[in-house]
Amino acid sequence: MLAKRIQPMVFQARRLYVELMFQVMGRALQAVSEVDEKVQNEARALPDGFLFEMMVMPDGSKLIVEHTGQGRFRYHGDKAPRPVDLSIQFKHIAHAFLVLSFQEKTSVAFANDRMLVDGDISYAVRMTRVLNRLESFILPKLIAERAVKEYPADLHLPEKLISAARIYLKVATNFVETVRA
Amino acid sequence: MTNKYYEFFCPVKVIAGKAALEHIPYELTGMAAKRPMIVTDKGVRAAGLLEPVIAACEESGLEITSIYDDVPPDSSTTVVRDIAGIYRQEKCDSIIAVGGGSAIDTGKAVNILVSEGGDDIAKYSGAGVLKHPLKPFFVVPTTAGTGSEVTSVAVITDEAKGVKLPFTSSFLLPNAAIIDPRMTLTLPPHITAATAMDAMTHATEAFTCMAKNPLSDAYATSAIKKISHSLLHVMDNPKDSDGRLELAQASTMAGIAFSNSMVGLVHALGHATGAICHLPHGLCMSLYLPYVLEYNLETIREPLGELLLYLEGPEVFAATPAGRRAEASISAIRKLRDALYKRCQLPRTLKETGKVTEDQLDHIAEMALDDGSIMFNPKEVTLEDARAVLRRAWA
Numbered sequence: 411m412l413a414k415r416i417q418p419m420v421f422q423a424r425r426l427y428v429e430l431m432f433q434v435m436g437r438a439l440q441a442v443s444e445v446d447e448k449v450q451n452e453a454r455a456l457p458d459g460f461l462f463e464m465m466v467m468p469d470g471s472k473l474i475v476e477h478t479g480q481g482r483f484r485y486h487g488d489k490a491p492r493p494v495d496l497s498i499q500f501k502h503i504a505h506a507f508l509v510l511s512f513q514e515k516t517s518v519a520f521a522n523d524r525m526l527v528d529g530d531i532s533y534a535v536r537m538t539r540v541l542n543r544l545e546s547f548i549l550p551k552l553i554a555e556r557a558v559k560e561y562p563a564d565l566h567l568p569e570k571l572i573s574a575a576r577i578y579l580k581v582a583t584n585f586v587e588t589v590r591a
Numbered sequence: 592m593t594n595k596y597y598e599f600f601c602p603v604k605v606i607a608g609k610a611a612l613e614h615i616p617y618e619l620t621g622m623a624a625k626r627p628m629i630v631t632d633k634g635v636r637a638a639g640l641l642e643p644v645i646a647a648c649e650e651s652g653l654e655i656t657s658i659y660d661d662v663p664p665d666s667s668t669t670v671v672r673d674i675a676g677i678y679r680q681e682k683c684d685s686i687i688a689v690g691g692g693s694a695i696d697t698g699k700a701v702n703i704l705v706s707e708g709g710d711d712i713a714k715y716s717g718a719g720v721l722k723h724p725l726k727p728f729f730v731v732p733t734t735a736g737t738g739s740e741v742t743s744v745a746v747i748t749d750e751a752k753g754v755k756l757p758f759t760s761s762f763l764l765p766n767a768a769i770i771d772p773r774m775t776l777t778l779p780p781h782i783t784a785a786t787a788m789d790a791m792t793h794a795t796e797a798f799t800c801m802a803k804n805p806l807s808d809a810y811a812t813s814a815i816k817k818i819s820h821s822l823l824h825v826m827d828n829p830k831d832s833d834g835r836l837e838l839a840q841a842s843t844m845a846g847i848a849f850s851n852s853m854v855g856l857v858h859a860l861g862h863a864t865g866a867i868c869h870l871p872h873g874l875c876m877s878l879y880l881p882y883v884l885e886y887n888l889e890t891i892r893e894p895l896g897e898l899l900l901y902l903e904g905p906e907v908f909a910a911t912p913a914g915r916r917a918e919a920s921i922s923a924i925r926k927l928r929d930a931l932y933k934r935c936q937l938p939r940t941l942k943e944t945g946k947v948t949e950d951q952l953d954h955i956a957e958m959a960l961d962d963g964s965i966m967f968n969p970k971e972v973t974l975e976d977a978r979a980v981l982r983r984a985w986a
């Protein structure tokens with residue numbers, strides 16, 4: 411059957427997409443933390459050297475960032491220099507795909523039991539707000555409204571900084587349209 | 592197709608009604624338990640609430656092997672370790688927690704230690720650490736509010752480190768919750784009111800927050816209906832055991848609802864206020880509920896409007912135009928609070944508590960923003976928003 415032959419391709423595409431989006435988000439987190447005061451204020455409450463991970467269970471793609479102090483993040487790719495302090499784990503790649511392709515809001519995914527938190531809940535709450543803010547930066551307004559609970563009224567970021575991320579995203583979205591099942 | 596998805600889980604056997612306590616021996620025997628330990632506090636013992644539990648067991652030839660009655664209001668890792676020590680020494684094989692939130696949480700934590708081994712409860716803190724079922728565990732609630740008898744969470748203070756350790760695992764859920772109207776019959780008025788409003792808040796937040804789902808909705812609406820029907824009646828007739836049973840069942844139902852769909856900003860603010868100003872949890876819930884509903888109003892208009900049916904009954908619901916029902920629900924809750932204030936001075940504003948100063952509001956707002964419950968509030972809460980809600984709740 412056709413469906414049977416197509417399935418592996420969809421799986422492969424999903425995995426690639428999630429990997430790509432983790433990279434986009436990791437770089438964007440670092441970039442946004444260098445210029446956005448709101449993100450800095452949220453991040454400042456995290457300990458220096460705090461390692462945050464987002465991953466797909468059981469052993470899939472990863473995104474690791476470190477709070478280096480003063481509200482700045484550094485993207486570490488998918489390798490953590492030491493055990494992470496907070497890990498947000500998607501139960502399945504399909505759920506990561508739903509969130510990272512902006513079909514399901516991060517907060518909704520939490521509410522829907524799509525992901526688990528390993529670590530201090532108050533840090534998880536903070537990182538969720540940072541991710542919401544990030545999503546409203548790198549996404550066009552229309553998609554961002556779907557991805558976050560509320561679209562912030564005060565986004566003042568040089569277009570240049572985010573355009574790179576948006577280009578990535580465009581590629582990625584086209585990609586999604588074709589594999590969306 | 593929508594992205595809607597939910598999980599619902601409640602494996603707790605509910606044993607409720609007249610002579611419910613007398614079912615404990617049968618239930619214990621059914622799990623091959625012969626040497627139960629009771630975990631409770633001094634207040635429960637002083638109120639004479641242990642006697643019916645012990646009598647019910649002894650009459651069936653089941654001796655209570657050990658009784659620990661010194662659980663403090665904020666249970667600690669040391670207390671848990673001590674109780675586990677006694678449990679082992681006395682060769683107990685099961686736990687019966689009798690009490691409110693603290694005794695129940697302590698029972699859950701003790702069960703971890705005596706089942707998994709060791710003396711360091713901190714080692715098991717966090718989510719999903721436990722991988723095996725624990726010892727037979729029964730809960731007899733003596734307040735009608737927390738719903739802890741049906742939640743998979745326990746919070747224990749680590750005094751040495753000055754932090755609260757959370758434990759989450761479905762293995763913490765008791766095997767059975769025994770709801771007997773005798774256990775809440777002597778609850779003083781202000782505790783009856785505050786704990787019932789805690790249950791009311793559990794149900795209302797479960798029904799209006801992000802993780803609501805059809806199964807928890809059913810429990811939430813039934814709980815709200817029971818509380819609206821029975822709370823004032825019980826306040827005026829404290830010895831009415833039917834009314835007491837209604838409130839106790841409502842509390843358990845609200846507990847089932849919120850443990851599956853979580854709570855929101857009322858709890859985030861309440862946890863922060865409890866920690867900073869040392870106000871009882873139920874009181875904080877009653878206090879913040881209408882202000883938070885007003886803040887969330889435009890996001891929750893539809894579900895909040897539906898609640899009017901359960902708060903005020905079919906006549907009022909039918910007579911209220913659909914577009915006004917959400918506001919009418921908030922008014923109904925305010926009306927209930929006024930009635931409770933008249934009967935037992937349950938505070939409606941932060942000022943009325945006499946225990947909060949205006950310069951603490953910023954601290955409360957900051958702390959609430961770090962609370963896990965805020966994640967499930969339907970509206971994204973900023974520091975400014977939290978401050979604004981607190982200012983409205985001030986006076």
Ligand SMILES: [Fe+2]
Binds near residue numbers: 737793876
């Ligand atoms: Fe509560």
